[in-house]
Amino acid sequence: xxxxxxxxxxxxxxxxxxxxxxxxxxxxxxxxxxxxxxxxxxxxxxxxxxxxxxxxxxxxxxxxxxxxxxxxxxxxxxxxxxxxxxxxxxxxxxxxxxxxxxxxxxxxxxxxxxxxxxxxxxxxxxxxxxxxxxxxxxxxxxxxxxxxxxxxxxxxxxxxxxxxxxxxxxxxxxxxxxxxxxxxxxxxxxxxxxxxxxxxxxxxxxxxxxxxxxxxxxxxxxxxxxxxxxxxxxxxxxxxxxxxxxxxxxxxxxxxxxxxxxxxxxxxxxxxxxxxxxxxxxxxxxxxxxxxxxxxxxxxxxxxxxxxxxxxxxxxxxxxxxxxxxxxxxxxxxxxxxxxxxxxxxxxxxxxxxxxxxxxxxxxxxxxxxxxxxxxxxxxxxxxxxxxxxxxxxxxxxxxxxxx
Numbered sequence: 001x002x003x004x005x006x007x008x009x010x011x012x013x014x015x016x017x018x019x020x021x022x023x024x025x026x027x028x029x030x031x032x033x034x035x036x037x038x039x040x041x042x043x044x045x046x047x048x049x050x051x052x053x054x055x056x057x058x059x060x061x062x063x064x065x066x067x068x069x070x071x072x073x074x075x076x077x078x079x080x081x082x083x084x085x086x087x088x089x090x091x092x093x094x095x096x097x098x099x100x101x102x103x104x105x106x107x108x109x110x111x112x113x114x115x116x117x118x119x120x121x122x123x124x125x126x127x128x129x130x131x132x133x134x135x136x137x138x139x140x141x142x143x144x145x146x147x148x149x150x151x152x153x154x155x156x157x158x159x160x161x162x163x164x165x166x167x168x169x170x171x172x173x174x175x176x177x178x179x180x181x182x183x184x185x186x187x188x189x190x191x192x193x194x195x196x197x198x199x200x201x202x203x204x205x206x207x208x209x210x211x212x213x214x215x216x217x218x219x220x221x222x223x224x225x226x227x228x229x230x231x232x233x234x235x236x237x238x239x240x241x242x243x244x245x246x247x248x249x250x251x252x253x254x255x256x257x258x259x260x261x262x263x264x265x266x267x268x269x270x271x272x273x274x275x276x277x278x279x280x281x282x283x284x285x286x287x288x289x290x291x292x293x294x295x296x297x298x299x300x301x302x303x304x305x306x307x308x309x310x311x312x313x314x315x316x317x318x319x320x321x322x323x324x325x326x327x328x329x330x331x332x333x334x335x336x337x338x339x340x341x342x343x344x345x346x347x348x349x350x351x352x353x354x355x356x357x358x359x360x361x362x363x364x365x366x367x368x369x370x371x372x373x374x375x376x377x378x379x380x381x382x383x384x385x386x387x388x389x390x391x392x393x394x395x396x397x398x399x400x401x402x403x404x
Contacts, residue, residue: 001024001026001152002025002026002027002028002139002151002152003019003027003028003151003152003153003154003155003396003400004028004140004142004151004153004154004155005027005029005030005155005157005396006130006133006154006155006156006157006158006171006175007156007157007158007159007172007373008030008031008036008037008124008126009038009040009157009158009159009371009388010039010040010371010385010388010389010392011159011370011387011388011389011391011392011395012029012031012155012157012159012392013036013117013392014370014388014389014392014393014396015155015157015368015370015393015395015396015399016117016396017113017116017393018392018394018395018396018400019397019399019400020119020122021400022400022401023121024121025121025400026121026123027121027123028125028149028151029122029123029124029125030125030128030130030142030144031124031125031126031127031128032127032129032130032171033126033127033167034126036110036113036114036117036124036126037113037114038166038167039159039163039167039168040385041106041107041110042106043106043343043385044100044382046105046106047100047101047104047105047106048101048105048108048109048385049098049099049381050080050084050099050100050109050382050385050386050389051077051080051081051098051099051382051385051386051389052096052097052098052099052381052382052386053078053093053097054077054097055077055097056072057069059378059381059383060377060378060379060383060387061245061346061379062184062347062348062351062374062375062376063351063352063375064352065376067354067356067376068356068390068391069356070356070357070394071356071359071393071394072387072390074390074393074394075389075393075394076390077097077099077386080099080386080389080390084112087112087113087115087116088112089101089108089112090102090103096381097382098381098382099382125149128144129144129145130143130175131143131144131145133154133175135364136150138150138152139154139366140152140154140366142154152366153367153368153399153400154366154367154368155359155368155370155396156172156368156370156373157172157369157370157392157395158171158172158175158373159172159372159373160172160344160345160348160371160372160373161173161339161345162188162191162339162342162343162344162372163339163341163343164340165340168340168345172349172369173186173348173349176349176369176373177349179361179364179367180363180364181349181350181353182349182350183347183348183350183375184347184350185347186347186348187245187249187336187345187346188244188337188341188342188345188346189244189342189345189346189377190244190342190343190344190380190384191241191244191336191338191342191343192231192233192234192235192236192237192241192244192336192337192341193234193236193240193244193333193335194233194333194335194336194337195233195234195235195256195331195332195334196332196334197331197332199298199301200230200232200234202294202298203230203294203295203298204231204232205229205231206230206294206295207228207229207230207292208227208260208291209228209262210226210227210228210239210260211223211225211258211259211262212224212225212228212235212240212257212258212259213256213257213259214243214247214254214255214256214257214333215254215255215256215257216252216254217252218253221243222247223243224242224243225239226238226242227239228240228258230295234333235256235331235333240256241380242379242380244336247333247336248333248336253332254332254334255330255333256331256333257328257329257330258328258329258330258331259326259328260291260299260329261290261291261327269323269326269327270319270323272290273286273287273319273323274316276311277311277312277314277319278312279311279312280310280311281311282307282308282309282311283305283306283309283310283314284296284297284300284307285311286300286305286311286314287299287300291326299329300322300325302325303318303321303322303324303325305318305322343380344384345372345377346377347375347377348372348374348375348376348377349369349373349374350375351375354369354374357394358394358395358398359394359398360395360398368395368399369395370388370392370394371387371391371392372384372387374391376391
């Protein structure tokens with residue numbers, strides 16, 4: 001049996017390896033780029049956060065997050081680590097549950113997958129840009145330029161539109177639409193959010209542990225705690241990625257209320273700053289030793305404190321105002337960055353038209369889909385790659401069975 005797989009990313013490679021476990025199957029993996037796993041190499045700032053031990057359907061989004069349940073049950077995070085171990089990858093888990101290669105290099109993940117694909121019954125076609133997919137009596141015909149690939153079963157694992165500079169594409173959505181499937185609205189997720197706050201250039205590159213509360217028209221919308229990073233255009237880092245899926249969608253006024261010292265209550269911080277009046281330091285150094293120096297200076301300025309004065313000359317109300325700024329600082333949000341900068345696509349092909357226990361289309365027998373092309377996206381922290389491995393392996397195993 002010939003099994004064609006469109007897309008050489010995480011889910012596509014997982015599907016190919018699963019389908020090839022039945023030696024009689026002939027697996028053809030087709031990738032439009034010049035190498036496999038290009039987006040995978042960029043994940044986790046090049047470290048590749050490949051899973052999370054706390055994985056479960058509650059960490060996923062879409063019209064039906066429960067669609068993920070069977071795939072995650074059949075191939076959970078622990079099984080993912082065991083599977084990678086058999087491929088030769090040594091992994092470590094942080095206290096947060098995030099799983100990384102021990103080498104701390106995404107290349108290690110891509111390499112072991114690429115080596116594993118070197119099997120007699122797997123053919124990898126690179127630079128294979130799919131122009132059309134036809135349903136034929138024997139299965140499917142995939143056309144790319146002057147080349148045609150015929151297969152009995154077809155798995156669409158083209159990924160999503162996010163990260164267009166690294167290979168994000170509309171291809172998978174277009175192929176599945178041409179075969180009768182429907183797609184939801186697509187939008188960027190796990191992406192920084194822009195702001196017109198004038199102090200951003202001064203804070204570019206500054207990182208801070210922060211509690212973020214997102215407000216929509218002044219009403220609390222969502223919240224998250226973790227690392228915040230300032231960029232020249234806005235707010236980034238895991239703490240913003242966690243809430244970026246729905247921020248600035250659907251109109252209205254959006255803002256972020258930032259607590260830069262979430263583990264310290266306001267009264268304790270105020271007392272700590274009052275004790276600093278015994279020093280001869282300039283007022284601009286009020287937060288020195290507590291917060292990043294540049295962030296501390298911006299907060300004292302925002303509190304209306306002159307940098308030319310001394311901490312010893314600050315009044316009780318001025319100290320209190322500075323403490324309040326550190327515990328509750330509001331930044332107006334304008335829009336998320338586009339798909340070029342997003343790590344994941346929110347939205348995708350409707351899952352209601354697929355069988356969650358096989359990943360096979362309910363509309364077109366022999367057609368399967370997995371990974372980001374479907375209307376499933378996960379939280380920041382390794383959940384999206386776990387979905388790629390779980391759904392990819394399930395699709396590959398299901399397509400690889402003759403009885404399907």
